[in-house]
Amino acid sequence: NKNSITIIGDNTDLYAQGYFEYDSKKSGGVTISHLRFGQHPIQSEYLVNIADFIALHKPAYIGRYDVLEGIRPGGVFLLNSVWNKEEVFEHLTEDMQRTIIEKKIKVYTIDAFKIAQEVGLKTRINTIMQVCFFKISGVLPEAEAIDLIKKAIYKSYHKKGDEVVKMNLTAVDRSLEALEEVPVPDKITRPAPVPKLIPDEADDFAKKVIEPIMHFKGNSIPVSSLPDDGRIPTNTAKLEKRGVAELVPHWLPEHCIQCNQCSFVCPHAAIRPKQVLPADLEKAPASFVTLVANSKNDKNLKYRLQVYIEDCVGCGVCVETCPTKEKSLVMVPLEEERAAGQNDNESFFEKLPDSWLDGNKIETVKGSQFLTPLFEFSGACAGCGETPYIKLATQLFGPRMIIANATGCSSIYGGTFPVSPYAKNKEGKGPSWANSLFEDNAEYGFGMRLAVDTIRKELLANMNAALAAGLEPELTEAFQKMKELWNDRGDEAKKLAERIQTLLPAALARKDAAYPYLTKVVEFQDYFVDKSIWCIGGDGWAYDIGYG
Incomplete structure (x- = not known):
């Protein structure tokens, strides 16, 4: 789009402006390009509120955003989609169909992604959509516009080699042939549902x-x-279901060796394994394929690898990492996996019990990936190298994590309002996260450590005071055992903490001499097991902005 407005500004007598809106996602984010040109001077930066031409590059946005808002009567709508011209209209929502009919909008479609794949551009469709804009708009004679586009391609890409230039030039010619006008009926047909x-x-x-x-x-x-107060709930990134990937992984179980390396490297926690009891598979969807788990166990566990196709951003790192001779994962179109029932499979997978570790150790790559990730579906870049580490930390320590985060990439993908990729397990436990400045994160996290230590010191003092005042035998025994396990962070300490929490209400109800001490114990009862405090930061915190 920047090239488009440059071509118009440099080769016509029109005044031209390009102004761009970006969301805060680093991968699969939405960009709205406001291109304005006309015969009068443009005095400032403006958003386009009344548009003659609207192009939608991702059909996943249909129904999610009011794409045709502000389109002028007689305007043009260009859609990149996999549907042929006879199918397009019925994949638009009722509001879109009504707007097109009432405002007599001309609709065009092209499968830009298919062309990009065939000429070697992978998912890059900008050149293709640019050609369509100039062909439809008529702002320049078609032959002249195509010649200028090809010159711009050479200028933009010649340093990347002749092959890249050739692929883009081929895409230009293919686009001219593939663009189709969509027939618009006189009345609303079967509209697509609003998601x-x-x-x-x-x-x-x-x-x-x-x-x-x-x-x-x-x-x-x-x-x-x-x-x-600046607080927002966690466990909300999973609501977005952005569906931004053109290609997503498809599991080929016949090749899979159940190593879980794909899950380990996934930056977005969008591919996950589980070991499942056979009894829990009785109501599984027909397409929910499992293998016999190759871990040593006495439960006849089954193995399932599930791709979260609406949350995947299509980086392909899982496929690259897969060690099998014939890959156990291949990239296929998102629509293909939707049609195959993967969304229903995901819903079923989510409801299955978590973390059957039988035959695996959590300190191994394979074993760690059977633990539920409590950092998921962030807005990090496709293929991000940072987020797999954060995800792994939440798998190992998440239910008791407190995170001090330094401003930087980790605050963008970790805390962009209004959703949070930090999640909760089925017991409602997960990391707490707070963001600080670039430079003071060590102090910020150290303050959290001191605060937790102080709270635990006060908790222990009140436990001792309650014991001295006298407690029922069961709670006395539990408090004494908790003191023995005070520095233990394992399952025994966690289960004991849960047991004490069930005993406290009855002890409080007695309102005896231990009552004032037990009220403080209840206040701090989430600290029976120590917290795992982490400082997470990047180049700003490390004082190397501009030097890395």
Whole structure:
């Protein structure tokens, strides 16, 4: 689009401006290009509110955003999609169909992704969509526009080699042949359903804040709906289901050796293994294929590798990492996996019990990946090298993690309002996360460590005071055992902490001499097991911005 506005500005008498809106996702984010040109001077930067031409590069946005908002009567809508011209209209929502019919919009379609794949550009469709714009708009004679595009291609890509230039030039010619006008009926046909983004049981924050922002309607949110203390709930990135990948991994179980390396390297926790009891598979979808688990166990466990296709960003790192001679994962179109029932498979997979580790040790690559990741579906770049480490840390320590985060990449993909990729397990436990400045994260995290140590010291003092005041035998025994396990962070300490929490209400109800001490124990009961405190940061914290 920058090339397009440059071509118009340099080769016509028109005034031209390109202005761009970006969301905060680092991968699969939305960019809205506002291209303005005309015979009068442009005095400032403007968004285009009334458009003659709207192009949609990702069909996943249909129904999620009001794509045709502000289109002028008689305007043009260009759609990149896999559907042929006879199918396109029925894949638009009712609101879009109504707008097109009432405003007499001309609709064009092209499968830009297919052309990009065939000429070797992979998922890069910018050149293809640029050609379509000039062919449809008529702002320049077609032959002249194509000649200028080809010159711009050479200027942009010649340093990358003749092959890259050739691929783009081929894409130009292929685009001219493949662009089709969509027949528009006189009345609304069978429209596509509007995707439901937020479940009915979601909380007020999700409904009043997250959902409008998902639809690009954030400016409509009243201040009264926003948190007044800077806190937002975690476990919300999973609501987005962005569907931004053109290609997603498809599992080929016949080749799989169950090494879990694909899950280990996935930057977005979008591919996950589980070991499953046979009894839990009785109501599995027909396409929910499993293998006999090759881990040593006495439960006849089954093995399933599940791809979260709507959350995948299509980086392909899992395929690259797969060590089998014939790859156990191949990249296929997202629509193909939707049609194969992978969304239903994911829903079933999610409901299965987590973390059957039989035959595996959590300190191994394979074993660690059977633990639930509590960092998922972030806005990090496709193929990010940082997030797999954070994900792994949450698998090992997540239910008791407190994270001090330094401003930088990790604050963008880790805490962009309004959703959080930090998640909760089925018991409602997960990391707590807070962001600081570039440079002071060590002090920030150290303060958290001191605070937790102080709280635990006070908790222990009140436990001792309650014991001295007298407690029921069962709680006395539990407190004494907790003191023995005070520095233990393993399963025994965690189970004992849960047991004490079930005994405390009855002890409080007696309101005896131990009551004032037990009230403090209840206040700090989440600290029976020590917290795992982490400082996470990047180049800003390390004082090497501009030097790395």
